[in-house]
Structures are given as C-alpha cells and as structure tokens.
Amino acid sequence: MIVPMKRLTLIAPRDDEDSIMRALQDIGAVQIIATTEKRMGESALKDAGELRKRLGDAYDILKPYGKKKGMLTPTMFATLGEVNEALSESAPIVEEADAYKAELTSVQNSMDKLIAKKNALLPWAGLTTPVEELGSTKNVRILFGFIKPDRLSKLEMPNEAVLSVVSTGTLNAVMLAVHNTLFDELYAQLRELDFTDYSFPPIKGTVQDELSRIAVELESLARESEKTRLKLVELAEARTKLGLAIDAASIDVTREEELLKTQSLETVFVLEGWYRESDEELVTSTCKSASSVCYIETRDPNEDEEPPVAVKNPPAVAPFETITNLYSAPAYNGIDAAPLVMPFYLLFFGMMLADTGYGLILLIGGFLYSKLLKPRGEMGKLAKVLTFCGASTVICGMLTGSFFGMEWPEFLGESSPFPLIMNPMDNVMGMMIICCGLGLLHMMFGIGVKMYMCFKAGDWKEAIFNNFSWILLVLGLVAVLANMFVSVSWLSTVGIIMAGIGAFMMLFFYNRKTKNPLKRVVSGLSQLYNVTSYIGDTLSYVRILALGLAGGAMGMVFNLMGSMVFNAFSGLGAVGVIIGIVIAAPLLVALHAFSLFINALGAYVHTARLQFVEYFGKFYEGNGKPFKPLSYNTKYISIKR
Incomplete structure (x- = not known):
C-alpha cells in the first residue's frame, strides 16, 4: 500500500548542520527537498568527490591483480565505524598503488621504446661492420633505406655505385655506396621508386651487438616489472579495505550533495523534506538529539504538492514492487499495484513456462541465491520474484504434465496422476479458451479496481457509468458468444440483458457532463466502438499458450537430440553405453x-x-x-545499522 507522507521543516544553528545531516543519513527516513536559493559549499563536495575518485582509481589499479569476485559472492556487511576506519587507513594503500602503477608505466614505456628500437634494427642485423664505420667519406656517399622488391629491379645502377641487400621481405633493406658526383642523379631515381631513407640511432659496434644489449635491457626491465607486479598482487589483498573506503567516501559525497539542497543563512540553516508518517517520532527525536536547539514543523501535504511515493507491503508481496517500478512508481493519490500484480504475474508466468523441472530449478536456485548471497535492492527483489515464479511453474507443470520436456507418463509410467487438468499439446483449443478466459478475468478485475478507486474518491457515477458499464457489456457479449458452444437456454438471454444495460449506460451517461442529448449519444457510440479493442486485448493472452507450447516443444526436441546421441553409442556394448552417457548427459x-x-x-x-x-x-x-531518503548508498558493502 502507499504510505502517507508528511512535510518536514527544520531550522537549526549552522554549527549543528553536520551532526543533523549525519543523523538523518543514519536513519534513512527523510528525503531532502532542494530550496529555491542555492547555497555555497561546493568545496566540501569537491574534496569528497576527489577523494572518492582517487580511491576508485587505486581500486581499479589493484583490480586486475586481486581475486576476481563472481556473481555468487555474498554481500558484505560492515558497521559505519568499520567503514570510516577503512577510510582513515586507506591513504598508504592509495599512495603505494599509485607509486607501483607509475613504476609499471615507466618500465613499460622503456620496454616499448627498446622494442621499437629493436624492430627498427632487426632488418640490419646482417651488417657485420660496426655502425660508426659505415659513414660517408670525402668521395663516397653511403645511403641506407627500404624499397619494395619489384621497384628494386627497376633501379638502374651506375658503374660507380654498389648496392647491397641486407635483408629481404615486404620491403628490402638496402645499403648503397655511390660516388659523390653521381649521388644526386641516383637519389632522384630512388625517390621515384618510393625509396625510404633510414638513419641509424647513435649506437656503437655492430647492429647485432646493439640487439644483444637491447635483449639484456629488456630482460632486466621484465624482471623489474615482475617484481612490481608481485608487489601489486600483495597490495591487492587490501582491495576489500579499499572498497570500504570508497563506500565511506561515497557516503560523504551523498551527504554533501544533499546538504547543498538546504538553505544557509547567517547563523542558521533550513532543511525541508518528506518523510513517512509512521517515522514521525523517529525523525523528530533524531533531529532533537542531533541539535539541542532546533525548530521542527511537520504538516500533511497540500493539495497542490506532489509528495514522493513510498510503499509498504507484506514480505510475500514486496518483491513484486520491482515489476511495477519497471513501468512507473504509482501516483501518490493512486493505488499500489504490487498486491494486485502478484497473483496474476505468478499465474501467467507459471503457465508460460509450465515445466515442473524448470520450476524446481528456479525455486531452489532463487531461494539459495537469496539466502546465501543476500543480494540488495532490486536484485534481491528480483531473486525472490523468480523464487515465487519457480513455485508457480512447478504447480503449472504438474497440472499440464511436463517435466524437463517429458510428459509425466514417460517419467512416472502410465499410472502417473499428472496432468491434473490437460496436456496443452493434446488440447490446444481448450487451453486457448482457458487463456482467453483468464485474460478477460484479468482485464475485468482491473476495471473493478478502477471502480473501487472511483468509489473511494466519492465519484460513484464514474464508477458505474464509465467502468461498470464495460463489465456488463463485455461479459454480456461473452455470454452470448458462449451460448453458441454451450447449450444453456438462459445464458444468451442473460448475456443480451447485461450487454444491453451496459450499452444503454454508455450511450446516455458516459459523457453525462454534456447537456446536449445528441452529443451524449454520439460520444457514447464512439465509446461503444472501443469494444473491438477488447477482442485484440483478449487475443493477446494467447501468448500464454504460445510460449507454453514453444517451451514444451523445445524441451522435447532437446530430449530427442540427447536420446539420439545416447542411442548412437549404446549399441556398442557396455563401453558404448558409458560413452553415450558421458556425451549425452552434459549435452x-x-x-x-x-x-x-x-x-x-x-x-x-x-x-x-x-x-x-x-x-x-x-x-x-x-x-x-x-x-529516495538520504541514506547510505554503497557499492561494495551494506551498512549494518
């Protein structure tokens, strides 16, 4: 149900604002409203945000070096004191992580440069002359570079020039020696053939000597990198504490963000917010304990205000709030749909999946996931929804006779009591009628809820003429249609009377605010035309049957595939049977x-x-x-209050 809300106005000394904000955050019961005047104080928020970012960066640095947390890792719990203690002890961890990261980056940069130098020198490894002796002389120019093999064959070499191919490949590495007087002519020809010059870096000795030195340096840097990596692996053991520190910083950021919504005057600060009516004593006592001198005013919402919506439901219904929230939170003066969604959601989900084996997996898996891992928030609610849906699927599977794609007689023998109702595969039309009937019940129930809301608001005319008229009209037409298949003498008469009364109310009273009777009738006729939409809406529920048949057929085909694999090996004797089981079972x-x-x-x-x-x-x-009250919005742990 939707919980009544109340408006809070708090005025307290500015010296007490931090203690009040911390106290309100601890109880998680007040949603703060932003005031019209923007207050100063972004510096504190900026500091908290920067600290959280530094902690997050350090966490990301250590993440690849720690043990990976899977989906089945249970939720951690910690007290606020433990979280704040972790924050106070996090500075050395952050500094070490940053330092080790800088070391790794520096080493990697050095290695990248050496590898680039090595790759550049490899084509010239065949040169046996020291590089410093390969320079040009007074009369001879020495040139190094790369050229494509097909272009090299087109090069016209003068007699006064020598060309040596040092290495071959996509590009040939070549060395040319040419007389100074012919250099310009030869070089112009090389440029036309897409020749690329190459200059050696400053090295001593042969290219192979330099490659050996590079290999030694790379090996040394690799050892240094491994030492730093091992330090990071060791430091990653503190990642849990770092997660606590991040959550502590996030708590501070959230509080500072909410503080900016309050109004700051010279000596006092003003806080306005919403809280649940049931939390009034908790909120007022918390504020008074946090500030010895404060003014508190509470009131009900005004008609022109839109309070935030909080709902409270029994444990069995509360998980289905996640379904309604996917659509939209209810209006404050509306109705909480979670209790109204639960029975139909369970029924339709169970009918769509309709397999006892699958239902047992959902039931047991969802239950264990909820109990052992204790997921928070929407994930926790979703796990419970799937658990309940698993139970519904088990029941529907028993009623329709399916167990992992097998019919119950295949599994339990001909004496099996299942299916208790019918096998959809054998009676498609009967199952389709059941689905459409449930769809009509679903929609009529929705109209009944609307009638209840109208009566509650004191608008009985809206309830009767705009809603009950639809129930009479639609059910009356269904009764007339049903009489074509069921020989009940009075059914058609009752249906015609119901449909007639419903149509009459709709024609003359649907648009009752209009004084002109002709306009009333025209408006009513336009509404009567909408009865065709109920045909499409009703047929939409055939998807229940379609998904049930598709799932059953898929299971049967998979069982047939497994059986074919097993039979292919079972004819080979005992060994073949074992091989068949080993292959077919995991398949x-x-x-x-x-x-x-x-x-x-x-x-x-x-x-x-x-x-x-x-x-x-x-x-x-x-x-x-x-x-959304001010509370502890954490990522890695849940706060124990």
Whole structure:
C-alpha cells in the first residue's frame, strides 16, 4: 500500500548542520527537498568527490591483480565505524598503488621504446661492420633505406655505385655506396621508386651487438616489472579495505550533495523534506538529539504538492514492487499495484513456462541465491520474484504434465496422476479458451479496481457509468458468444440483458457532463466502438499458450537430440553405453540450461507486458516520484545499522 507522507521543516544553528545531516543519513527516513536559493559549499563536495575518485582509481589499479569476485559472492556487511576506519587507513594503500602503477608505466614505456628500437634494427642485423664505420667519406656517399622488391629491379645502377641487400621481405633493406658526383642523379631515381631513407640511432659496434644489449635491457626491465607486479598482487589483498573506503567516501559525497539542497543563512540553516508518517517520532527525536536547539514543523501535504511515493507491503508481496517500478512508481493519490500484480504475474508466468523441472530449478536456485548471497535492492527483489515464479511453474507443470520436456507418463509410467487438468499439446483449443478466459478475468478485475478507486474518491457515477458499464457489456457479449458452444437456454438471454444495460449506460451517461442529448449519444457510440479493442486485448493472452507450447516443444526436441546421441553409442556394448552417457548427459544439461534461460526470460518479459498494457491500462495511475531518503548508498558493502 502507499504510505502517507508528511512535510518536514527544520531550522537549526549552522554549527549543528553536520551532526543533523549525519543523523538523518543514519536513519534513512527523510528525503531532502532542494530550496529555491542555492547555497555555497561546493568545496566540501569537491574534496569528497576527489577523494572518492582517487580511491576508485587505486581500486581499479589493484583490480586486475586481486581475486576476481563472481556473481555468487555474498554481500558484505560492515558497521559505519568499520567503514570510516577503512577510510582513515586507506591513504598508504592509495599512495603505494599509485607509486607501483607509475613504476609499471615507466618500465613499460622503456620496454616499448627498446622494442621499437629493436624492430627498427632487426632488418640490419646482417651488417657485420660496426655502425660508426659505415659513414660517408670525402668521395663516397653511403645511403641506407627500404624499397619494395619489384621497384628494386627497376633501379638502374651506375658503374660507380654498389648496392647491397641486407635483408629481404615486404620491403628490402638496402645499403648503397655511390660516388659523390653521381649521388644526386641516383637519389632522384630512388625517390621515384618510393625509396625510404633510414638513419641509424647513435649506437656503437655492430647492429647485432646493439640487439644483444637491447635483449639484456629488456630482460632486466621484465624482471623489474615482475617484481612490481608481485608487489601489486600483495597490495591487492587490501582491495576489500579499499572498497570500504570508497563506500565511506561515497557516503560523504551523498551527504554533501544533499546538504547543498538546504538553505544557509547567517547563523542558521533550513532543511525541508518528506518523510513517512509512521517515522514521525523517529525523525523528530533524531533531529532533537542531533541539535539541542532546533525548530521542527511537520504538516500533511497540500493539495497542490506532489509528495514522493513510498510503499509498504507484506514480505510475500514486496518483491513484486520491482515489476511495477519497471513501468512507473504509482501516483501518490493512486493505488499500489504490487498486491494486485502478484497473483496474476505468478499465474501467467507459471503457465508460460509450465515445466515442473524448470520450476524446481528456479525455486531452489532463487531461494539459495537469496539466502546465501543476500543480494540488495532490486536484485534481491528480483531473486525472490523468480523464487515465487519457480513455485508457480512447478504447480503449472504438474497440472499440464511436463517435466524437463517429458510428459509425466514417460517419467512416472502410465499410472502417473499428472496432468491434473490437460496436456496443452493434446488440447490446444481448450487451453486457448482457458487463456482467453483468464485474460478477460484479468482485464475485468482491473476495471473493478478502477471502480473501487472511483468509489473511494466519492465519484460513484464514474464508477458505474464509465467502468461498470464495460463489465456488463463485455461479459454480456461473452455470454452470448458462449451460448453458441454451450447449450444453456438462459445464458444468451442473460448475456443480451447485461450487454444491453451496459450499452444503454454508455450511450446516455458516459459523457453525462454534456447537456446536449445528441452529443451524449454520439460520444457514447464512439465509446461503444472501443469494444473491438477488447477482442485484440483478449487475443493477446494467447501468448500464454504460445510460449507454453514453444517451451514444451523445445524441451522435447532437446530430449530427442540427447536420446539420439545416447542411442548412437549404446549399441556398442557396455563401453558404448558409458560413452553415450558421458556425451549425452552434459549435452542435455547444456541444452536444457539454454531452454530454461530463453523460456524463463520470455515468460518474465511477456508476463510483464500483459500487466503493463492490458491490465494497467484499466486502472493504474503511474508517474509517481519514488521516495529516495538520504541514506547510505554503497557499492561494495551494506551498512549494518
């Protein structure tokens, strides 16, 4: 249900603002409202933000060197004192991480330069003369460079020039010696052939001597890099403490961001916010304990105000808030749809997946995930939704007779009591009628909820003429249609009467504010035309059958594939049977895991779609602003209060 909210105005000495903000953050019960006047104080926020960034950068440096945390890592819990202690002890870790990172970067840069130098010298490794002796003389010019082999063959060498190919490849490395008087002519010819000059870096000895020195230096740098890497691996053990420190800094950033929403005067500060009515005593006592001198004013929301929306539901219903939040938070004066979504969501999800084996995996997996890993927030709610949906799928699988794509008689023998209702594969039309019937019930229930909301608001005319009229009209037409298949003499009469009453109310009272009777009738006729939309909406529920059949067929095909693989080896005797089991078993596990993922995802999405389009369109008023109190928004741990 939607929780009543109250408005808070707090005036306290500026000296107490930090203690008040910390106290409010600790209880997590007040959403602060931004005042019209912007206060100064970005410096504190900037400092906290920079600290968090430094901590985050250090964490990212150490991340590749620590043990990876998988999806199955349980949530950590820590007290606020432990988190703040980690923050105070984090400075040396950050400094060491930065220093080691700088060392690694420096070493890597040196290695990159040496490798680049090595790659540049490798084509010239065949030169046996020391490089310093390969310079030009008074009469002879020495030239080094690269040229393509096909271009080299076109080079016309004068008699007074010598060319030596040092190495071959995509580009040939060549050395030319030419008389000074012919150099310009030969060089012009080389340029036309896309010759590229090369100049040796300052080295002594032969190229091979330099390559050997580079190899020694690279080996030394590699050892240095490994030492630094081992230091980072050792330092990465402190990554958990660094995560605590990051969360501590994030807590400070959040508090400073919210503080900027308050109004700062010369000697006092003014805070305005929203809180749940049930938390009034907690909020007022917390403020008074944080400041001995403060003024507190509380009041109900004004009609022109839009308070944030907080909901409170029983433990079994609360997880389904994540479904409604995917669409939109409810309006403050609307209705919380989570309790109304839960039964239909469970039913439709179970019918779409409808396999006892898959349901057991979801049920057990979701339960263990929730209990052992204790996921937070929306992920925790989603895990519980899947757990409940797993239980629903188990029941629907029993009713329709499916277990990992097998029919119950295949699994338990002909004496199996399942399916308890029907096998959709054998009675598609019957199952389609059930799906459409449930769809009509779903939509009519939504209209009934809208009627309740109208009566609650004191608008009985809206409830009767604009909503109940639809129930009479649609169900009356369904009764008339059903009489064509079921020989019940009174059913058609009752249906005609219901549809007639509904159509009459719609024609003459749907647009009752209009005085002109002709306009009323025209407006009513336009509404009557919308009855055709109910046909499309009802047929939309056939997707329940479609997904159920698709999932069942997929499971059967995968079982057939596994059986074919096993039978291919089982004819080879005992060894063949073992080989068949070894190959077929993991194949079946992989195939059914894929089937479960695809079909569960499809059931999740399409069930949500039925809620959002066909159901919510009848009554739900969204666009609410979720209640987001000042609290501990952490990434790596949960704060134990």
